Amino acid sequence: MPLDNLQQPQKKSPFQGILEADFDRFRFSEFPQPLADYILDRYGIDLRGCYGDQPVRLIIGKASGQLSMEPHQVQADADGGLGFCVLKTVIAEDPHGRQTMKAWAIPVTRMKVEKITGKSGQEGWTVTWIGRGWHKSFASYLSFFSRALAIGADAGMLVVPSFKAHLPASDDDPWKRSEYDHCVGELLKVWRQFHPNQPMPVEFDFSPTLAGSGLAQDKARILDWLATVPSLIKDAARRALDSPPEKTLRVGIKVFNSLFDDDFQVTMVEMLMKNAGKEKGPDFIVYANRLFNPQREYQGVRGVAYGGPDLSDRNLRVLRRLCQDHRRGLFPHWVPISATGNIVSGTIAYHYLKAGATSLQIHTFFQVPLSCYPRKVGSRIERALHSLLFSPQDGLLRYLLLEKEERGVAQLSAQEVSDTG
């Protein structure tokens, strides 16, 4: 369903006046913290939840990228009340510093935040650039991870590393396990200084640029990657700590939007779900990284990733299919899904929840021009949350209040809305 068919609600809940008052008040004043406690007390809506299976103070967090590369950015996420922050993707290396995915470790080019019109005619925003993963040293990523964990621990915000490692290009290209072992082992060392008894969540980034890289032209190869990567990460943790991975690690696979059709997107997730719940499968899925336009040129490079309305349209289409299949009992296993892609309004956030996502990750909406936010003070995080949650027209609270009323309950949690358990 295109987003212009995602109608804003006509009905108003009895809380509408309170929502309007909060929206106006928070345009110029600080949010009460913890924000989710305030929302629960005032509206009976529980926005706490889980990222994967790990509890978070708010189901909304920051997606991996250019906005999670520096401690001050992570601090702003913590101060703004986000539930989690996924750090920029680091490119794995073996103990000798060799990186097979080196092509992804290139310096950042200028980013252009620009308007984009989706196929449905809906307007939105996309960020155009040519950069890829973390381009500084692996050691500097580890010290950044440590700083970020300290900030997160102080604030009660989950901090999550992200990495990309070797993916074979052909049958003659054996998996480079040493990259997985070294990267996961080193990340775990840092994590366990802060959280010795809590499993480390980690995202493996199948980035959109893979779609155009020549590596991902073969469906069977992509499915082999999805079937193998989670087990390599779990093996790496087992070797590093000599302990069962379920005690030390939670593996999240960030699915990319391939150049193939929706059916193949469904097949990709089916492959992950098939192995989920077993030793070799993922513990959660992040769905789904940006689209790829192989024709468009930017700064002399052909092929760019993009987002905006087409991204959320496609992601929602695929997630709805998966969620329906799940409800019909077609999956032997199901793992939590964290949604990413054009979450720029409560409308889109709500539809991701209804399509089975249990947490929401944002990049672009934390990067749009300040004039796009109705809130006139504070960080972009606070401004974005204000609009996403409290907008009287299309804020997430408006949707959840209506659903709470329809269900006739005194309290409703965002997790109940997803209801894929």
Ligand SMILES: Cc1cc2nc3c(=O)[nH]c(=O)nc-3n(C[C@H](O)[C@H](O)[C@H](O)COP(=O)(O)O)c2cc1C
């Ligand atoms: C400039 C930029 C850099 C990104 N870098 C990464 C990255 O390093 N790793 C990753 O997993 N995703 C990366 N992403 C993807 C985002 O995490 C996110 O999944 C995607 O942009 C869709 O969400 P959005 O529509 O809110 O931007 C990047 C996105 C942008 C716009």
